[in-house]
Amino acid sequence: MRSKALLLVCLIFFQAFLGIAFASTPETIEIDGDLSEWSEDTLLQTNSNGVEFSVTWDSENLYFSWNGTDWGSNIEGADLFIYFNTSLGGSVLSKDWNFAHTLPFAADYGFVLEDSNYNRMITFDGTSWEDQTTVIEAYTGWADNKVTELSIPWSSIGNPTSFQFMVYSQWQDEGNVWASFPIENPSSSNGAETFTHVWYVDDVNEPTIPSSLPIIETGEIEKVDDALNLAIVFHQHQPYYKNKLTNTYEMPWVRVHSMTEYVDSPGILADTGTKVTYNLVPSFIEQLVDYNLNETLDVHTDIAKRPWPEGGYPNATELELHTMQFQSFWNSGWVYNVSETDHIQSWLYPSSSRYSELYDKTLHNLKPNTIMDDELLSPQEFLDLQVLWYLYQFSPDYVQGDYNSSHLDQGLIDLFMQNGQYTHSDLMYVIDTQHQHMANVLPMYSELAAKGQIELTTTPYYHPIMPLLMMDGWTMEDGIRVNKEAWPTDVQQHLVTGMDFFEQELGFRPTGMWPSEQAVSPDMVQPVSDVGIEWMVTDEELLKQSTDSNGDYIDVEDITNLATPWMSTGVDGGEVAVIFRDRVISDRIAFQYGKMTPQAAVSDFISYLDNVRQQLIDAGEDPSEHLLTVALDGENWMFMSEFQHADNARPFMQEWYSRLAAHPTIVTTTPSEFLEKNTTLPEIQTIGTGSWIDGTLRTWAGEAEESLAWQRLVEARNSLVDFEEDFPNHPGLDNAWESLYIAEGSDWYWWYGLDQDSGYDENWDVLFKVHLSNIYRSINLELPPYLQDLWTGAATPEVPYGGIIEPMIDGLALPGEWDGAAKYEAPVDGDDFDIDEFYIGYDSSNVFLRVDADTPTDFNENPRDSANDLPDLAIYFMQPNAINFNEVETNFRTYYGNQILGFPAKYMVAFDFNNLRDDGSAKWILFTAKGKSGDKEQWVQTKSSTLGGCAVQDVYEFKIPWSEIGLSPRYSTRVKVVSSWASELTYGNGIEMEMAPPAPSELILPDLEEWVTLLELDDAIGDETGDGDYVYPLASDFETPNGGGLWDATKLTVRQSAWNAQFILEMDEMTDIWGLSNGFSHQIVQIYVDQGETTYGKTEMLIGANAEIHPDWAWEVAISGTGEPGAVMGVQADTGSTSARGIEVKGDVNTNTITFTISKGVIGEDVQNYRYVVVIGSQDGFGTGKWRDVDLTPSTWTLGGGSDPAEDDGIDYDPNIIDIILEGDGQQEMLSSYDVEGHIFAQLTGFEMPELAQQIYGFKFVSSTDNSALFEWSTTRNGSGTIDCVEADNSANTISQSWEGTGLTHTSTITNLLPGTEYDCQVSVEDLISENIRISTSAIVDETAPDLLNLEVEIYEDGRVKISWYTSEKSTELIKLNDEIIFEYNFATKKNHEYITEPLSDGDWTLEVISADASENSNSSILEFVVSLGIIDVEDDQQNENNANETSTNIEEKSSEFSSTIIQIGILIVVLLILVAFIRVRQNESDDDDIWS
Secondary structure, three states, X not given: OHHHHHHHHHHHHHHHHHOOOOOOOOOOXXXXXXXXXXXXXXXXXXOOOOOEEEEEEOOOEEEEEEEOOOOOOOOOOOEEEEEEEOOOOOEEEOOOEOEOOEEEEEEOEEEEEEEOOEEEEEEEOOOOEEEOOOOOEEEOOEOOEOEEEEEEEHHHHOOOOOEEEEEEEEOOOOOOEEEEEOOOOOOOOOOOOEOOEEEEEOOOOOOOOHHHOOEEEOOOOOOOOOOEEEEEEEEEOOOOOEEOOOOEXXXXXXXXXXXXXXXXXXXXXXXXXXXXXXEEOHHHHHHHHHHHHHXXXXXXXXXXXXXXXXXXXXXXOHHHHHHHHHHOOOOOHHHHOOOOOOOOOHHHHHHHHHHHHHHHOOOOOOOOOOHHHOOOOOHHHHHHHHHHHHHOOOOHHHHOOOOOHHHOOHHHHHHHOOOOOOOHHHHHHHHHHHHHHHHHHHHHHHHHHHHOOEEEEEOOOOOEOHHHHOOOOEEOOOOOEEOOOOOHHHHHHHHHHHHHHHHHHHOOOXXXXXXXXXXXXXXXXXXXXXXXXXXXXXXXHHHHHOEEOOOOEOXXXXXXXXXXXXXXXXXXXXXXXXXXXXXXXXXXXXXXXXXXXXXXXXXXXXXXXHHHHHHHHHOOOOHXXXXXXXEEEOOHHHHHOXXXXXXXXXXXXXXXXXXXXXXXXXXXXXXXXXXXXXXXXXXXXXXXXXXXXXXXXXXXXXXXXXXXXXXXXXXXXXXXXXHHHHOOOOOOHHHHHHHHHHHXXXXXXXXXXXXXXXXXXXXXXXXXXXXXXXXXXXXXXXXXXXXXXXXXXXXXXXXXXXXXXXXXXXXXXXXXXXXXXXXXXXXXXXXXXXXXXXXXXXXXXXXXXXXXXXXXXHHHHOOOOOOOOEEEEEEEEEOOOOOOOOOOOOEEEOOOOOOEEEEEEEXXXXXXXXXXXXXXXXXXXXXXXXXXXXXXXXXXXXXXXXXXXXXXXXXXXXXXXXXXXXXXXXXXXXXXXXXXXXXXXXXXXXXXXXXXXXXXXXXXXXXXXXXXXXXXXXXXXXXXXXXXXXXXXXXXXXXXXXXXXXXXXXXXXXXXXXXXXXXXXXXXXXXXXXXXXXXXXXXXXXXEEEOOOOOOOEOEOOOOOOOEEOHHHOEOEEEEEOOOHHHOEEEEOOOOOEXXXXXXXXXXXXXXXXXXXXXXXXXXXXXXXXXXXXXXXXXXXXXXXXXXXXXXXXXXXXXXXXOOOOOOOOOOOOOOEEEEOOOOOOHHHHHOOOXXXXXXXXXXXXXXXXXXXXXXXXXXXXXXXXXXXXXXXXXXXXXXXXXXXXXXXXXXEEEEEEEEOOOOEEEEEEOOOOOOOEEEEEEEEOOEEOOOEEEEOOOOOOOOOOOEXXXXXXXXXXXXXXXXXXXXXXXXXEEEEOOEEEEEEEEEXXXXXXXXXXXXXXEEEEEEXXXXXXXXXXXXXXXXXXXXXXXXXXXXXXOXXXXXXXXXXXXXXXXXXHHHHHHHHHHHHHHHHHHHHHHHHHHOOOOOOOOOO
């Protein structure tokens, strides 16, 4: 005070001495927008925007002026805030106005101005900011006068003698500060600010020159007493990539990320006071240590360390070199885009520019089947690429010694600053140095733990899903039973070995645990507790599924429940505290903050936590007694999100950790440190079962592929247990059990199924099978077929397929009837059931097989002297379209001898020798595979054919409908035929004589579909804007020649065939820039099918679409497809099951079309009468549900124009849908009907199918003669028209012939054609004309009649007669009985002829059939037969109409009387049986246990 008084005296003296007048308080200002009465000495500062801020006061009021802002303008406009510190206490945070900024003092009062319509004085009441009723006299700046004047009564701020104040202005919507005073405060327009400077008024009663007010830097604000506790938990995990038997790593990712993400996080943290918890998975630690100590090779370093001749390539195959080249670009995006200046890592520019140059020379987004499409770089370029690939696996900050000076490596720094032209020695230096520096990773964590800055926790050793291991099997939405027992000993082994290994490497036993995938259940609590774990972390969804001590479900919307640990007790005892992660803020780090500046992201994070703190205060809670948990993967978010373009999140972490350390209302802590407070925890009665993925276990179980993996794990474990019982001291048991535990890890099941797609799922499948195989190999057990390398090429037929065939199924190989079938030899000797050869062919509905083998006639001539005396002939069919052994519910071995088939068999068709008739006709029996159960593969009989489905006389012949064995057009299957002798027709009770062919035969069905167009709908052009203002991502990958169109559908065509529905989308623009297997890159298309009124229709769209189907349009089937086959699926609403089977998606960038072909077994049969909602979005291989997000603003990989997730629940309510197929307008209105604040999704409708129009389809040429041609076609309605044939070389010569249709399928012969001439022919109906077909007439006159063979009759019990015969060429049909024509068909279209008569009377009959070919050459055959069934002659039975009616009436009466008597007797018998049963039950029960009472 003395110094300030002295200063004031000096100032007065100085003024008097110089004769200069200074304005000082008190001054009274009139609030009128006129600054003329404000003296220069009231001006405190002018900022860089030209805004002038002034202050003065008198005894009643404090006056402020702000000159330079129109508060009503959206461009200039903003909100004005003034804060006052007048006493002890107060708030260190401003009122939350989009952000709660950190003030430079604990403020007691504040003032807020939005515009001329709103201003308020606010007071901090000890818990929150509250509005005052004080009326403030104000003049608010506007467009024509940007002067703002305020008169704030002293009474409104507590009549202080001394006080501090500061002022700032922020944008209305974003909340970013653009101006602040004193100007030493930040105003970065980039999120929440931390202000540090204030003006200080010592005594308002003393005359003061305002411009001389001192500016004070307040320094860091201390943590408040009621600060919220925050636990940040990072999960450091990698799958177990090591092959235990070969001692190599099948994937290199532990090494690749070890010196970047795993060192950056603790390295940056160490320079701050923030506390973090890191979870280190034991199997991850093991791999880190192994790489360092043993320099173990992986698939990459193995190639790098092979002999590498100078100027050449390493000693590797072409495939290895191409794969290595492709994978050497699997790096974060920032490494290719370092600029020479103005980049945080500009010193890396020389090497980065070389890396970028090589990137531009190569192809990317390749798949295993396209990996060879890229050209190999030159040897020097390839060597440069390898050095850069390994070099950029180091964090630049680590290499420079920023985290620890001992880490500095000048050799690496020099290579970073070199522009290529590296040597092999450089490559070896980088790799060897990497192995050496991996020794520093764990110490970086242990040193921080020793200082108390971090807590280290662990996970069960190989990262298993403990709830699934503890389950007694399950059946989930795929309907497949996984038969297993609970494996508590396995869980215990993972826990104990994990804890022991952690202690071995880090020197202590942890007390906290991250259960693998945060998966918990009541059964796993006690095993976790038993190993000394005191707390574990899981997701808030599991808290929602848990019950409290009263048995009530816990409300996670109540922040007091979520922001606190709970105590959970297991089913069999044991207690563990559980912290539940706040999903909203945890996911923002991983999925949103990479799109923001570090400052804005951290501001959002802190604002969220301050809001949580305020909620606790409002609930009457002390935030210091609560713990909010943020938990996420420790490394993936740094390089897989948008952070990969922002220096791998290093700037974000620096901002995050440093601001958390300084923020006054947040205290970072560790869970163990918080629990040491001995706060009484609320109790969970029963903890929920699930994981941090949707709160369920469905990511690891419940899809067919996942169930198959679990079944194979169960099979391996059962084999191991059985082996150990027999050989308890076998030296391979330890390795076998170890491999089993590895196979129990969660990662393999994560990538199986359609819910997760890495884009390279086949790599994970191979690695899982490696671990499974090692179980068997360790103890010298034979590998199951699906683990053997048995997938081979198909056998080559002796005679290839030649087209459709029409064999007669009679057991006789008639001339020409198997022409067109593929013929396979059977070279193995099958002894007394030998197969010589077999044939396989097809027509448009059936598969035909002929097996030339020993027949029942041979068996009778040479009877077997053996218990195995029952013949069996079986045909095994592969699961259609299988490409490997990963097919659920399939079998791999033969029925009797357990021989390996070499493909996953789904169907087995067996000849039914028990129903063999004298004429050779028989039935076949269809069995469907169900996979292995116990020691046996299961076959279930699902169908038997009608008599005549197969036959044997000289050969075996089969006719099997496509649909019975799962086939459709363009499908493929593999086939083997097996002959056997059995003692009884049960599994394993027989011997197999021959399996043919040795390699499987293959059948690929042609495209025989005839399509009917149901709808052609033009969609609005230029509407790829979603709700009206969606904009493209910023990456160049989305550029098109016309500046858009990638998601603009212009037309949809819907059509159907007998087997499939087809949806053909025409897009405005298409590319396949990423080289995806289905031929297109950018689009995701989903089709929602409303089949009508059902009880199970759904309105929720598939995950990621972020919209709903209107309840009136609820869907029963949903189809989703992208350019990646692994993302194609159909979902059934009634079961929730998902499958890709029966769905084919293809794109064509030449025609800009995307075609979905969907089996009617998937979409339903009544395609024409369903309703559809078809939506298009942007495909993102890493996005939720494969959808690319639409956010408020666009970023590199996300669209803009939508909305960001809701602040309170973190859910995206804005649709990711860019275009909807609609008739007319309505898209914008529908897609904009969402409400983020109201938590409402947009509701969608679609289109209905129109009435089917007349169409011509299936127009085809059947045959021709020298002067005629036969055609077939179909129409969708009855009609008539003409066939017109124009001579190809003489358009003036047109032959026209009319036709009249009585149905929908038509056949017609056009005559008067010239011999040896080509014609272009078409058919017309109404105003429609078919496509042209070019035909040729024969130059030779056909004078040879067709052979007419195998004329047979079969008399049915009701007197009907089936007449059948075969002709050697397509022929007509004329049938006479006793010289009377009973049937005539005048078109030569068939070789196989069959007709069934009306019932014939008893007697002798003479049958004559006549068949003529297209040239009218005819042949005939006569057959006499007798009908003797006691059937009254038809003529004798029709004496007159009256007698007939009378007879009929009498018969009906007698029948009725007889039936009535039978029914009465039946009812009486049933009643008596019930009474007897009742008496028996009563006799066997005591009076004390009467179940009827």
